[in-house]
Amino acid sequence: MTSTSARELEHPQCGEIRLEAVLHALSDPMRLQIVRYLATLGRDGEAPCSAIDLVVTKSTSTHHFRVLREAGVICQIYRGTAKMNRLRREDLDGLFPGLLGTILDADAAQCRRLGDGH
Amino acid sequence: MTSTSARELEHPQCGEIRLEAVLHALSDPMRLQIVRYLATLGRDGEAPCSAIDLVVTKSTSTHHFRVLREAGVICQIYRGTAKMNRLRREDLDGLFPGLLGTILDADAAQCRRLGDGH
DNA sequence: CAGCTTGTACGATACATGGCGTACTACGGT
DNA sequence: ACCGTAGTACGCCATGTATCGTACAAGCTG
Numbered sequence: 001m002t003s004t005s006a007r008e009l010e011h012p013q014c015g016e017i018r019l020e021a022v023l024h025a026l027s028d029p030m031r032l033q034i035v036r037y038l039a040t041l042g043r044d045g046e047a048p049c050s051a052i053d054l055v056v057t058k059s060t061s062t063h064h065f066r067v068l069r070e071a072g073v074i075c076q077i078y079r080g081t082a083k084m085n086r087l088r089r090e091d092l093d094g095l096f097p098g099l100l101g102t103i104l105d106a107d108a109a110q111c112r113r114l115g116d117g118h
Numbered sequence: 119m120t121s122t123s124a125r126e127l128e129h130p131q132c133g134e135i136r137l138e139a140v141l142h143a144l145s146d147p148m149r150l151q152i153v154r155y156l157a158t159l160g161r162d163g164e165a166p167c168s169a170i171d172l173v174v175t176k177s178t179s180t181h182h183f184r185v186l187r188e189a190g191v192i193c194q195i196y197r198g199t200a201k202m203n204r205l206r207r208e209d210l211d212g213l214f215p216g217l218l219g220t221i222l223d224a225d226a227a228q229c230r231r232l233g234d235g236h
Numbered sequence: 237c238a239g240c241t242t243g244t245a246c247g248a249t250a251c252a253t254g255g256c257g258t259a260c261t262a263c264g265g266t
Numbered sequence: 267a268c269c270g271t272a273g274t275a276c277g278c279c280a281t282g283t284a285t286c287g288t289a290c291a292a293g294c295t296g
Contacts, residue, residue: 007292019150020145023142023221024142024145030284049243050242056284056285063285064284078293081241081243082243083242083243096228097223099221099224102214102215102217106137106215106217109213109214110214113133125262168272168273175256176273177256177258178254181254196262196263199263199273200273
């Protein structure tokens with residue numbers, strides 16, 4: 001077999017990404033928290049699932065990452081024992097210019113307004 | 119009683135509008151269709167529920183309008199036998215600058231891409 | 237190899253959601 | 267007073283979602 005190691009994950013292609021799915025994925029506080037964190041890493045920054053301190057069990061966490069991946073919001077690849085997560089900024093901006101940024105700004109505004117310790 | 123007629127509807131105040139709820143409200147195709155339509159009416163344009171041709175029964179339609187209202191996306195008032203709907207653009211733009219516009223643009227882009235007869 | 241760390245898979249559960257139908261209310265016109 | 271139009275309320279049902287726990291798999295590292 002070619003060397004593109006096992007443990008590949010399914011990702012929607014750009015053309016398959018649906019706005020409704022993206023909005024739905026981002027409409028959950030926990031998933032928004034994940035995206036907010038990934039966004040702080042800058043272009044192409046990536047982080048393992050464990051980098052984000054979610055207050056749920058691992059299986060629930062896996063579930064939320066999966067929803068984000070299947071909606072086309074993040075891209076996940078295995079790197080050793082970890083699974084790295086990265087925002088699909090380029091793809092999203094290509095399809096929906098400014099959407100991700102605007103939502104992140106809105107989220108930041110709301111955190112500020114509600115006094116959430118970002 | 120004062121003349122502020124009966125049949126008033128509950129609307130979240132600006133401070134109560136939550137980003138997650140707004141995104142959730144907009145993550146349904148039917149609700150997005152409603153918002154898309156209201157957006158074509160221009161600032162302060164309003165339309166009765168019946169103006170939008172949804173392919174569901176009246177009760178389901180009522181349900182979707184209610185979700186939009188409770189999320190703070192639209193404002194509804196009774197006018198005679200009709201119930202008029204209006205986008206809360208000002209309020210939303212105040213809280214989340216550019217959000218509504220960007221989502222509408224993204225939706226338009228997707229409709230174009232998928233060849234939806236808008 | 238043995239054990240630790242990461243994360244998955246699967247089943248259970250509780251609740252939310254979207255859809256329907258039917259019965260009802262409120263208002264305007266005749 | 268009556269009818270038609272617009273929309274609500276409520277109950278029902280099927281499906282989806284968020285959560286958990288337990289059992290497991292894949293890689294590092296000693």
